[in-house]
Amino acid sequence: MELELRHLKIIRAIADAGSLTRAATALGLAQSALSGQLKRIERSLGGPLFDRDRGGARPTPLGELVLDRARVLLPAIHELQDDAVRFANAWEGIPRFRLGGTHGPLLGGLVDRIAAVHPSAPLSTYTAWSVAEISDLVTEGRLDYALVGCCGDSPPPATERLTWRTVGRDPVFVMLPEGHRLAGERELSLRELGGESWACVPGDGCFGDCFSAACARAGFTPQTVYETDTASLVHLVEVGRAIGLCRATFAPAPGIVTVPLRGTPLRWRHLLGWHPGSPAAGTAPAVLLHARQAHDEAAHRNPRYAEWLAREAQPGRAEAHG
Incomplete structure (x- = not known):
């Protein structure tokens, strides 16, 4: 499985929420579905991203590495989308x-x-x-x-x-x-x-x-x-x-x-x-x-x-x- 932006959003959502239950609610997913997606992402990246217990979910060292990159990539992609919309709406040659x-x-x-x-x-x-x-x-x-x-x-x-x-x-x-x-x-x-x-x-x-x-x-x-x-x-x-x-x-x-x-x-x-x-x-x-x-x-x-x-x-x- 290749890593996609939606996978980074899932990882960040779990880290921000501090638990799979709260992250599933924020993302509008069933907890079982989110847990299954997290397992597939972890297999793709080679190890667990979160330590999970009754207290919630905390990033592992591998999880911290991925989160650091996600916090750079996700805003950059959002900025790219904004710039693209502005460019598409720009006038060509005449004032508007x-x-x-x-x-x-x-x-x-x-x-x-x-x-x-x-x-x-x-x-x-x-x-x-x-x-x-x-x-x-x-x-x-x-x-x-x-x-x-x-x-x-x-x-x-x-x-x-x-x-x-x-x-x-x-x-x-x-x-x-x-x-x-x-x-x-x-x-x-x-x-x-x-x-x-x-x-x-x-x-x-x-x-x-x-x-x-x-x-x-x-x-x-x-x-x-x-x-x-x-x-x-x-x-x-x-x-x-x-x-x-x-x-x-x-x-x-x-x-x-x-x-x-x-x-x-x-x-x-x-x-x-x-x-x-x-x-x-x-x-x-x-x-x-x-x-x-x-x-x-x-x-x-x-x-x-x-x-x-x-x-x-x-x-x-x-x-x-x-």
């Missing part, structure tokens, strides 16, 4: 732009700018709530760029595989219906909103935890939080059922105003990511420039944000935009 993004105002602006400059280039988009999902698609070569966001200074996913650059940094504003008693305020503290119901969109970053921590510092715990899509969030705010949080680049819908939070307790960082070994890396500087221009345009479409930026630019006040 496959953009992935979380829901927000910048993706449309980036599409518009790229389409204007490259009218004949294939251009497609993919959106998801999950930053990790979009990052994985870029890593696999199924998307060229990720336009996502992170809370504050928290790191984006896959930093060891993808190159990330900051597009812009925004304060987080609160969304209120026009008839709300506080809608005309220049800025609000979170403490003033302690009795409100809230609406938010889902995500897999730390924003929810950061929001809860900011509320705790303000002396309250949000009693009602509706997790919903962007359109439903806007509707809940418009009819006065809840208030919401938004990036300052959000252009308010009719019937809604956005108000800065005093002290800027929450911030949002827009990021563009790509794989450094993909063809997308060659056009990344231009795409990054387009994304930053789209961010600037979005920032000035919200009059409240434009006013906030003007105040922050005054001497003695730190500027958060950029």
